[in-house]
Amino acid sequence: MNLNKPTAHEIVDMVGNGKVTAVEVTESCLSRIDEVEPVIRSFIRVDREGALSMAGDIDRRIAAGENPGILAGVPIALKDILSVEGKEITCGSKILQGYTAPYDATVVRKLREAGAVFLGQTNMDEFAMGSSTENSGYWPTGNPWDPTRVPGGSSGGSAAVVAADEAITSLGSDTGGSIRQPAALCGVAGMKPTYGRVSRYGLIAYASSLDQIGPFGKDIEDIALMLEAISGYDPLDSTSAPVEVPRFRDSLVDDIAGMKIGVPRECFVEGMEEGVEEMFRAGLEVFRSLGAEIIEIELPRIPYSVACYYILSTAEASSNLARYDGVQYGVRNREEKSLLSMYESTRKDGFGEEVKRRILLGTYVLSAGYYDAYYAKSLKVRRLIKDDFDRAFSVCDSVVMPTSPCTAFKLGSRMADPLQMYLSDIFTIGVNLAGLPAISINCGFDREDLPVGLQIIAPPFAEGKILRAAYTFERNTEFHKRKPEL
Amino acid sequence: MPWEKERNMTEKQKKISLLDVEKVAGLARLGLTPEEKAKLGGQLNDILVYMEKLDELETSGIEPLAHILPLQNVLREDRVREGLSQEQALWNAPEKKDGLFKVPLVLE
Numbered sequence: 214m215n216l217n218k219p220t221a222h223e224i225v226d227m228v229g230n231g232k233v234t235a236v237e238v239t240e241s242c243l244s245r246i247d248e249v250e251p252v253i254r255s256f257i258r259v260d261r262e263g264a265l266s267m268a269g270d271i272d273r274r275i276a277a278g279e280n281p282g283i284l285a286g287v288p289i290a291l292k293d294i295l296s297v298e299g300k301e302i303t304c305g306s307k308i309l310q311g312y313t314a315p316y317d318a319t320v321v322r323k324l325r326e327a328g329a330v331f332l333g334q335t336n337m338d339e340f341a342m343g344s345s346t347e348n349s350g351y352w353p354t355g356n357p358w359d360p361t362r363v364p365g366g367s368s369g370g371s372a373a374v375v376a377a378d379e380a381i382t383s384l385g386s387d388t389g390g391s392i393r394q395p396a397a398l399c400g401v402a403g404m405k406p407t408y409g410r411v412s413r414y415g416l417i418a419y420a421s422s423l424d425q426i427g428p429f430g431k432d433i434e435d436i437a438l439m440l441e442a443i444s445g446y447d448p449l450d451s452t453s454a455p456v457e458v459p460r461f462r463d464s465l466v467d468d469i470a471g472m473k474i475g476v477p478r479e480c481f482v483e484g485m486e487e488g489v490e491e492m493f494r495a496g497l498e499v500f501r502s503l504g505a506e507i508i509e510i511e512l513p514r515i516p517y518s519v520a521c522y523y524i525l526s527t528a529e530a531s532s533n534l535a536r537y538d539g540v541q542y543g544v545r546n547r548e549e550k551s552l553l554s555m556y557e558s559t560r561k562d563g564f565g566e567e568v569k570r571r572i573l574l575g576t577y578v579l580s581a582g583y584y585d586a587y588y589a590k591s592l593k594v595r596r597l598i599k600d601d602f603d604r605a606f607s608v609c610d611s612v613v614m615p616t617s618p619c620t621a622f623k624l625g626s627r628m629a630d631p632l633q634m635y636l637s638d639i640f641t642i643g644v645n646l647a648g649l650p651a652i653s654i655n656c657g658f659d660r661e662d663l664p665v666g667l668q669i670i671a672p673p674f675a676e677g678k679i680l681r682a683a684y685t686f687e688r689n690t691e692f693h694k695r696k697p698e699l
Numbered sequence: 700m701p702w703e704k705e706r707n708m709t710e711k712q713k714k715i716s717l718l719d720v721e722k723v724a725g726l727a728r729l730g731l732t733p734e735e736k737a738k739l740g741g742q743l744n745d746i747l748v749y750m751e752k753l754d755e756l757e758t759s760g761i762e763p764l765a766h767i768l769p770l771q772n773v774l775r776e777d778r779v780r781e782g783l784s785q786e787q788a789l790w791n792a793p794e795k796k797d798g799l800f801k802v803p804l805v806l807e
Contacts (some may be wrong), residue, residue, distance in 0.1 A: 221707060261734065272705070307769055311791075313790055313791060315783055315787040315788070315790055315791075316783070316787075376743065378786075408767050409767075409768050422765065422766050422767065445727050448775060451770070451773040452766070452768060452770065454768060496783055514756065516752075517752060517753060517755075517756060520749060520750045520752050520753050523746065523750070524750060524753075525761075531727060535727075537730070538728065539793055540792075540793070540800055540802055541791065541792060541800060542790075542791035542792065542793075543791070543793070544793065545793035545794070547793075549803060550801050550804060551803055551804050551805075552803050552804065552805045553728070555802070555803050556728040557728055557729065557730035558730050560727075560728060560729050560730060561729065561730030561731065562730075564729070566735070566739070569729060569731065569735065569739060570739050570742060570743070572727050572729055573720065573727065573729065573739060573743055574743055574746060576723045576724075576726050576727040577715070577723045577747075579700055579720070580722075580723060580726060587750060587753075589763060590753055590754075590758060591753065592765055593758035593761040593762075593763050594753055594756055594761030595763075595764045596756065596761050596763065596764035597756065597758070597761065599764060599767070600726065631742055631746070632742070632745050632746055632749055646767075647767065648767030648768065668736050
């Protein structure tokens with residue numbers, strides 16, 4: 214039996230009623246990993262023994278009549294950015310090779326308490342900086358729909374393992390689209406919750422005012438289940454919000470009659486691929502046919518979001534990444550005899566090119582003489598972008614846009630021009646600047662048979678609206694059922 | 700400024716010089732090879748030219764938004780709680796001595 218194929222909620226049912234064991238499910242995932250990893254290469258490390266031992270514990274607890282939690286026996290992959298006590302975590306970077314996390318991230322603790330099984334760490338752009346996973350300090354990951362193409366990024370590994378049925382679900386992190394864009398390119402669901410909904414404690418920081426952890430899933434019910442497991446206020450993260458966590462599965466209602474869906478005029482940009490526009494418009498028709506009201510809206514400052522984001526995120530990153538200096542953890546260049554030269558050569562050898570580019574940009578925009586023109590200006594533009602969304606949500610329940618202007622592109626084809634790569638984040642970045650929740654779901658395939666993502670955005674803490682719209686779309690379409698041939 | 704010669708830039712397109720790149724790299728404690736300085740410098744210049752787009756927006760009188768949540772200071776109760784032990788905190792130290800992080804000479 215291919216126990217790596219079902220969804221998380223199906224696994225929980227089967228394990229809970231004794232039809233299968235958590236060990237059997239985990240073994241299925243591990244053999245799928247053996248089968249496809251030589252081509253996909255989405256795991257940086259697979260923790261075979263650890264996974265089987267966690268699964269064995271779950272089986273023993275079920276046999277003893279306990280209820281191990283809402284994710285009992287579900288094998289989950291974690292982006293290499295989340296701390297797992299006693300395990301090597303490297304954030305996709307050479308500079309952290311050999312680093313062992315001394316504690317669990319809050320989301321990791323919560324998943325343990327929910328009965329999940331951890332398969333290992335997934336590949337990513339180094340320090341979550343990138344949109345293709347090609348900036349990994351290890352190797353590029355292949356897209357399960359076509360391994361000569363990128364899976365998107367930065368959480369490319371976490372998207373690919375779900376698309377390839379190597380893991381049942383996974384966690385990623387999203388600073389400017391790093392969950393939604395790879396979800397779109399790999400044809401799975403991926404959600405960025407409201408800023409503050411999920412604790413960032415134990416998430417290695419890139420841009421702290423934008424970073425948020427979220428799940429990938431094969432269907433919307435799994436996204437709701439994972440969201441329930443990881444959400445909630447955490448005293449260890451002072452930016453986590455003291456807001457009640459609803460039972461997200463209650464939002465899985467197949468009905469969007471009367472829902473007002475806003476479509477920004479600005480999303481029909483030059484450079485959007487034909488296949489993306491075609492499937493996006495078809496997706497809007499699905500919503501309309503199900504009784505939603507489609508309203509044209511304006512987000513006039515969205516065209517400025519890329520510039521605003523790459524100033525603010527790199528500024529924050531230049532500060533957050535100052536800690537990788539060879540003193541407290543990670544690698545150190547031992548040949549240097551003075552402290553300053555040790556810092557400089559450790560960072561020179563340890564960081565990849567994209568990380569260096571962003572540290573330089575972030576340091577520059579914060580430096581004397583340039584601070585007002587770039588950083589202070591961007592903070593004001595950030596306010597204007599948030600105002601755009603506030604205005605939109607005064608006339609509609611949710612906003613829908615494509616997730617990415619393009620489908621999965623060929624490995625290596627866009628590495629020469631970083632600015633062009635940044636510009637492809639145009640549809641996802643505004644959501645992070647405004648702190649909003651958003652999901653990407655599969656809304657069809659282009660002519661090359663590559664998945665296209667549709668993004669649903671809602672006001673802060675209105676994840677329920679997103680889940681309801683996404684669930685209704687899923688119940689009335691078949692796209693999520695298609696699997697890559699691997 | 701290698702990227703200027705290469706691309707016949709106008710004065711307006713010159714955003715960052717090689718000297719600026721070196722200065723910024725120094726501030727960031729980031730060692731760069733000569734090739735990296737040239738390549739990253741040119742790319743940074745392009746990116747900064749693109750950033751000028753923001754000047755199209757009038758922002759006087761707009762309140763800056765540093766953080767999306769309306770949070771003020773968040774204080775916890777002043778109570779002792781378990782933190783990492785000294786041993787755990789030193790788990791990953793590249794070099795340690797007598798329970799402390801060891802670094803190369805600070806003053807030469």
